[in-house]
Amino acid sequence: MADQAEALREIMQGNSQLANSKTRIITVASGKGGVGKTNISTNLAIAYGKLGKRVVLMDADLGLANVNVVLGIIPKYNLYHLIRKQKTMKDILMDTQYGIQLVAGASGFSKLANLSEEERNNFIKELTELSSADVIIIDASAGVNNNVLSFIAAADDAIIVTTPEPTAITDAYGIIKIIATEIDNLGLSLKLIVNRVSSVTEGKKVAERVTNIASQFLNLKVDYLGYVFEDTAVRDAVKKQKPFSILEPRSKASACVQQLVSRLEKIEYREGGGLGNFLKKLFSR
Template structure:
């Protein structure tokens, strides 16, 4: 798996070596940022975070592809209201190329649908994973690739985690979700020997800034004390009725309610990832300024 993760890093990060500068840089021409989104358990809103992060990136002019790497229970196309004819199943079975399954959306991003309902490919063989990684070169024209992994930790998830520039762990205030978030962080620290691994924590569905801060500090402190691993607190997403409503409508909440609390939080998270500040008149900008004025920093 380490060799495959290294190959994935070389393909997707466009590393240029003195020995073969044209082989890598000449093919890709630029660096693509890889963000892997993972969670310890299902049902914490990981796919919603992934897709709406993509839309927030698109708002600042980035070319974004969301890769649904859940090879058993794919949902990205569902929350986007799309029924793809082809998906990763056809790529893995070598029936289609990655380029042939990339889908344009109505929201300024592209997606690659996962292979829902095919449990036999949830864990790929070494040969299948090697072929799949090679196909990922077709995504390298994007500025940002957001990889929505399956819940929990499989060899597939670990490969995407190890190869990423940023790894976002999504959890919620539920005790089981917090426990499982620490669990996936522990497995990552055990299985991946990378001191530069950039792990960041997002607390989803919180009622207040205080609740988010309390949960994040608990996870971060335990990871530091028992795993000697640094985990950064990236931010939170408020509990917002527009989110389940948008899921039922199969429209991303960044589109269904762009001035809502959840949308504001997602934009703030992208701002932190890119070290920029959103400046909008009214709407989200006004919402964020109110939060900063009333509750202090969104992430402190």
């Protein structure tokens, strides 16, 4: 770990852009699969892109990567090729027709924790190539594992996606509880999105339930970022392998995502953020 820290210091000393980076890192996670996490991640990235931001969407589901499916893209290379030093970040970073860049995930790859020290140092070095991005959105695996916790702990903002279904609410609380016990909360901003709501009131009720329990029993502040309406446009977009904010930009779901990004944009940059600090924290757990 000391060698890794030294390697990162050397990289940052030789890269003023990285050292001064104010890239915003947002990790999107969920307590269970099937709540629309990847759809939210993808369309948040596109909404940021529409604001003129330089956006990188990283599929960090190292087991069942599928961001490229939502985008309707077949990547030639992915994180597996980068981690195994077969390709560089410049090789795997894909421009898309949606105004964002994609780092495709590595299906079948298991744990960041299993990387050798050489692979970790190379992974960190290659991630520095993203220092020119304004926003990096990381779509983490569904559920809880060490990879997810690492990406949450290192991010400026971590967003938990849930739905009004009782099992989804229970699992959202479950991942928040693990975050509270496993991660040293060094300025982490934890937020909640309630997806597939039938009304504004339903979203608020679910959020109040989760945030109140987190505050009362975990002494953890979780901010309610907002909701996304249940919308047939989302299902249609999934079938057509197009982001719903592109296929149906005037849909209820698209308007909700734009509102979520507007709220995120109002949150000021905090010192201790940026890509350099993300890389410092990524393997420090």
